[in-house]
Amino acid sequence: MQLITDAGFVPAARHVLPDEGVIELANDADPATLVAEFDRIALISIPFPNSGDGRGFSLARRLRNLGYAGRLRATGHVISDQYRYARACGFDEVEVADNLAERQPEQHWRDGGNDRLTYRDKLAGRRNASEPLIPDGVYAERVTEVAHYTGSLFRFRITRPAALRFNSGQFVMIGLPNGEKPVFRAYSIASPSWDEELDFYSIKVPDGPLTKHLQRIIPGDTILLRKKPTGTLVLDSLRPGRRLYLFSTGTGIAPFASLIRDPETYEKFGEVILTHTCRTHAELAYGKDVVAAAKSDPLVGELVRENLQYYASTTREAGPRHGRITTLIESGQLFSDLGLPPMDPAEDRAMICGSLAMVKDTQALLERAGFSEGATNRPAEVVVERAFVD
Ligand code: A2P
Numbered sequence: 001m002q003l004i005t006d007a008g009f010v011p012a013a014r015h016v017l018p019d020e021g022v023i024e025l026a027n028d029a030d031p032a033t034l035v036a037e038f039d040r041i042a043l044i045s046i047p048f049p050n051s052g053d054g055r056g057f058s059l060a061r062r063l064r065n066l067g068y069a070g071r072l073r074a075t076g077h078v079i080s081d082q083y084r085y086a087r088a089c090g091f092d093e094v095e096v097a098d099n100l101a102e103r104q105p106e107q108h109w110r111d112g113g114n115d116r117l118t119y120r121d122k123l124a125g126r127r128n129a130s131e132p133l134i135p136d137g138v139y140a141e142r143v144t145e146v147a148h149y150t151g152s153l154f155r156f157r158i159t160r161p162a163a164l165r166f167n168s169g170q171f172v173m174i175g176l177p178n179g180e181k182p183v184f185r186a187y188s189i190a191s192p193s194w195d196e197e198l199d200f201y202s203i204k205v206p207d208g209p210l211t212k213h214l215q216r217i218i219p220g221d222t223i224l225l226r227k228k229p230t231g232t233l234v235l236d237s238l239r240p241g242r243r244l245y246l247f248s249t250g251t252g253i254a255p256f257a258s259l260i261r262d263p264e265t266y267e268k269f270g271e272v273i274l275t276h277t278c279r280t281h282a283e284l285a286y287g288k289d290v291v292a293a294a295k296s297d298p299l300v301g302e303l304v305r306e307n308l309q310y311y312a313s314t315t316r317e318a319g320p321r322h323g324r325i326t327t328l329i330e331s332g333q334l335f336s337d338l339g340l341p342p343m344d345p346a347e348d349r350a351m352i353c354g355s356l357a358m359v360k361d362t363q364a365l366l367e368r369a370g371f372s373e374g375a376t377n378r379p380a381e382v383v384v385e386r387a388f389v390d
Helices: 031-040 055-065 080-088 098-103 106-111 119-123 250-259 263-268 282-295 301-307 325-331 333-338 356-368
Strands: 002-005 008-010 022-024 043-048 071-076 093-096 138-150 153-159 171-175 185-188 197-203 222-226 243-249 271-278 308-314 348-354 382-386
Touching (some): 002 098, 008 106, 031 055, 043 055, 055 071, 055 080, 080 106, 093 098, 138 282, 153 222, 153 282, 185 197, 197 250, 243 250, 250 271, 250 282, 250 382, 263 301, 271 282, 271 325, 282 308, 301 308, 308 333, 325 333, 325 356, 348 356, 356 382
Parallel strands (some): 043 071, 071 093, 243 348, 271 308
Antiparallel strands (some): 002 008, 002 093, 138 153, 138 222, 153 197, 171 185, 171 222
């Protein structure tokens, strides 16, 4: 199968969709029955049984008129001459079988569609579809990969500006070129500082000012990036020590996904322990993927295999490791499971990132054990950051 968008042909492996939230709608279906579900639908695909059957186009128009704002895909027998019309009816993309794509190379589709404003362009106040609105003083980068984990979690990868330098663990401000004044939100960079692209891990908030749009990006889209990375979860804010504990919940694992792949982390700390607690097992999948990728990475794989311990637990689904991280620390179960002594400010250091309540409670617990908060100008035993919310 070949996916075709305004950015050209997009390899299917670079756009992974969730199991939920994807709907195939027959071209004679009544779209009004779906209105109550619109917010939960990530993608509607409408089949075109043959290129003479135009019912899919009217259905797309009706869905847009009813207020559907998610992705809309035409699949099957669509030809490049119909691309412009498909976009005008509200389709975002077309999926055709490989043999059809071979007969109609990328340029045919580009010729067929790019100079027409779509409903999205008009919403964004754009005068020319091929020119995204890029404010001054920001980088405009291209999405290279998107993978959805659950109905509310996804990760994406973008090109990296050649001039962007950052320390593993820092965050940047991200926005979309969809208005005169784009909404920017803080995102921890989840890839290490040596990587040639930038990775991000995000929640999807149905009415979130940024994520309601961001969750619909696909490879080829433009992402805006403010120029100055910042943040407290950096190695320089901690005094040297024997072990580094990285405590995370939910998307708070993102800065640690960067740090566990940075050789400097292992230069400074002999042992690294990454904990990740989520409500359900499905929410742990991203962390597991990142740890597996780190272990097989040609640059840092050996360091990771020898020095990283990964400890995942769930709070609302049964499993081998159950409970909040605060409870697991207080009961001592974390340490007995890992074969380590209880935490000691003389040799252990910690970073904490997650929901506000988790950050506060974990920090309070460590402070009671003698850990004090560090900063780059005053390194100490623990640093904290709230996972960002939309
Ligand atoms: P719980 O399910 O017991 O609330 P959320 O999805 O709300 O961001 O939470 C992510 C994880 O953080 C959940 O497993 C949640 O556990 C846990 N959590 C929430 N509040 C705290 C807290 N105060 N201390 C420790 N863990 C917490």
